[in-house]
Amino acid sequence: MSEKQSIVELVDDLPRRSITTIVLEALDFVVPGEWNHITGFDNLVRAVAGTDAVQLKRVGHRVREIYDDPSTGYQKAMKVYRVVDDADVALAAAAMADKASQKIRLLSFLDRMTPKSDVTQAIDLAVKVGAEIVAFSMISNLPQPNIREFTSGLAAYSGASKMRMAALVCIDGVIPLGPDFAQGTMKLLDRIKEGDLEQSRVFQRLKDVFPGDGGKERLGFLRTGFDAVKGWMDSLVRSRNLTPQNITGNIKRFVDISDESLDYLGAFLDATTNYYELTGTQDVARHLIRRAIGEVGPADRAAQPGPAQKKRK
Numbered sequence: 001m002s003e004k005q006s007i008v009e010l011v012d013d014l015p016r017r018s019i020t021t022i023v024l025e026a027l028d029f030v031v032p033g034e035w036n037h038i039t040g041f042d043n044l045v046r047a048v049a050g051t052d053a054v055q056l057k058r059v060g061h062r063v064r065e066i067y068d069d070p071s072t073g074y075q076k077a078m079k080v081y082r083v084v085d086d087a088d089v090a091l092a093a094a095a096m097a098d099k100a101s102q103k104i105r106l107l108s109f110l111d112r113m114t115p116k117s118d119v120t121q122a123i124d125l126a127v128k129v130g131a132e133i134v135a136f137s138m139i140s141n142l143p144q145p146n147i148r149e150f151t152s153g154l155a156a157y158s159g160a161s162k163m164r165m166a167a168l169v170c171i172d173g174v175i176p177l178g179p180d181f182a183q184g185t186m187k188l189l190d191r192i193k194e195g196d197l198e199q200s201r202v203f204q205r206l207k208d209v210f211p212g213d214g215g216k217e218r219l220g221f222l223r224t225g226f227d228a229v230k231g232w233m234d235s236l237v238r239s240r241n242l243t244p245q246n247i248t249g250n251i252k253r254f255v256d257i258s259d260e261s262l263d264y265l266g267a268f269l270d271a272t273t274n275y276y277e278l279t280g281t282q283d284v285a286r287h288l289i290r291r292a293i294g295e296v297g298p299a300d301r302a303a304q305p306g307p308a309q310k311k312r313k
Helices: 007-012 019-026 041-048 053-068 074-089 093-099 107-112 118-139 147-154 159-177 181-191 194-198 201-209 215-239 244-251 259-272 275-296 299-303
Strands: none
Touching: 007 041, 007 053, 007 074, 007 275, 019 159, 019 244, 019 259, 019 275, 041 053, 041 275, 053 074, 053 275, 074 118, 074 201, 074 275, 118 147, 118 159, 118 181, 118 194, 118 201, 118 215, 118 275, 147 215, 159 181, 159 215, 159 244, 159 259, 159 275, 181 215, 194 201, 194 215
16 A cells, blocks of 8 residues: 555555455454445445435545645554554565465465564564554544543444454464463563564554653553553453454364464464554544544535525525
8 A cells, every 4th residue: 555545545445355354254253243344435435424426525525635634643543554564464465365265274374484472472462552552642633642542442442443453352462372461461561671672573663653762761651551451452352252262263264274273373364464454444534534524514415505506585
């Protein structure tokens, strides 16, 4: 995706079927019915509000204007969502592209992937949570990343937002680190040093969006942010009884995984999915569509004549 594309074009370019959509469909049991994969900007506008052809044009025009306005944070949020995935996806996305329409075999890719260490996985998880806080704050037009506002907003997450967080919990949390990943990650974050953080590719790509003048302050932000979110993640794990076994069991309906290969599943999903970017695109577009509709008015208003067109009595 080009950074010069409008959000309308980004939604139009979303794939109907890909490894990412397959995996997200497999994770529907975690947040049942929350995520509906809609492609095409006009289709998304209809799903959000339902409207006629004239209104679609007006909404699309206003969405482009808002997205292009540098005083809003929508483009910046999209860049954050994209960068989160870019660090992981490049390895195998192209090689797997032609496999999206069939059951995917994992074994042929194992020689190119190795499981991350617990420390690396914990850092990447904390960085992704931090990125979610930053993107939320940008979309909400907050002057700086606000952990308290985010935790309040997280309770109301739905649709693509909730699916993204559920995928984070499953793919980057439970599968590689187990059901108690949140507590274990917090313990690791309390012990790691700035040098450990600097080894993370995801952190290196995103560090400038985190508040703080240096590694120590940014690490403090990531620790505080993860600590604020771990209760929500623990609650999701308990309420859905999430384990590596039941998550992989659902994914195995679509991905051909042997039991001996489960240690590599986290690396495989990191390398072949871009769930942050895909759901982030849908999320940003929905926010923009709702705002644009509020500003241009309902469809029936668009059809009414303006003051100059009204006949004098």
